[in-house]
Amino acid sequence: MHSISNHVADVQTRVAHAAERSGRTRDSVRLVGASKAQSVDVIRAAAACGITEFGENYLNDALPKIEALRDLSLQWHFIGAVQSNKTRDIARYFQWVQTLDRAKVAQRLSDQRPDDSDALDVLIQINIDGEPQKAGIAPEALAEFAAQLLHLPRIRLRGLMAIPRPESGADAQRVAFRRMRELFERERPAAATHWDTLSMGMTQDFETAIAEGATMIRIGTALFGPRGARRDG
Numbered sequence: 001m002h003s004i005s006n007h008v009a010d011v012q013t014r015v016a017h018a019a020e021r022s023g024r025t026r027d028s029v030r031l032v033g034a035s036k037a038q039s040v041d042v043i044r045a046a047a048a049c050g051i052t053e054f055g056e057n058y059l060n061d062a063l064p065k066i067e068a069l070r071d072l073s074l075q076w077h078f079i080g081a082v083q084s085n086k087t088r089d090i091a092r093y094f095q096w097v098q099t100l101d102r103a104k105v106a107q108r109l110s111d112q113r114p115d116d117s118d119a120l121d122v123l124i125q126i127n128i129d130g131e132p133q134k135a136g137i138a139p140e141a142l143a144e145f146a147a148q149l150l151h152l153p154r155i156r157l158r159g160l161m162a163i164p165r166p167e168s169g170a171d172a173q174r175v176a177f178r179r180m181r182e183l184f185e186r187e188r189p190a191a192a193t194h195w196d197t198l199s200m201g202m203t204q205d206f207e208t209a210i211a212e213g214a215t216m217i218r219i220g221t222a223l224f225g226p227r228g229a230r231r232d233g
């Protein structure tokens, strides 16, 4: 557990420096711990070091963790593929869904969001590199898709999320992030009152993402160490 606190401190320092280099404040970047494959104890240790938001990819893995950590007031982000038969529990147990790319799923999440919770915060996932195997909508489809979400009463459209193709070196990484940033600024829907979140950047590229305007980064390996059995989605 000691190494978690070192990792958290290291990531926090790197985030602060990346923000500072771009003339931004540390507060302008939200850090979400990508905690897939991490145990309740590991998440609790990270929370003790000040991480308050966690992202999970698989509902069945996430629910027992959310339940076991209810004594902490953590925010949970769904960052995996949303299957339409899982929307009820996602709408109930998560505060954010970052991977919206189907209107039917959005409709179900809105319909199923419990009345005693705030509206569900959502991001539209963009397939920014046009990779056939990857989730997300095409950039050209954004305006029309966003328009379909804005009338749904129980979800609140906050912005965009992307997982660009991994590249090494800041110059190569920058390209997709910059296109995301331009899309985020250009396609702000007139009716979106909370359009404030651009989620991009992971362990390999979060400093470049911050330099290009990310307001939210999702970090797994740099916080928790390498995942054992990898089953990323």
Ligand SMILES: *Cc1c(COP(=O)(O)O)cnc(C)c1O
Residues within 6 Å of the ligand: 034, 036, 057, 079, 080, 163, 202, 203, 204, 218, 219, 220, 221, 222, 232, 233
């Ligand atoms: C696993 C995961 C991350 C974090 O990945 P790392 O490279 O370990 O930081 C971020 N976003 C999503 C959607 C993920 O599945």
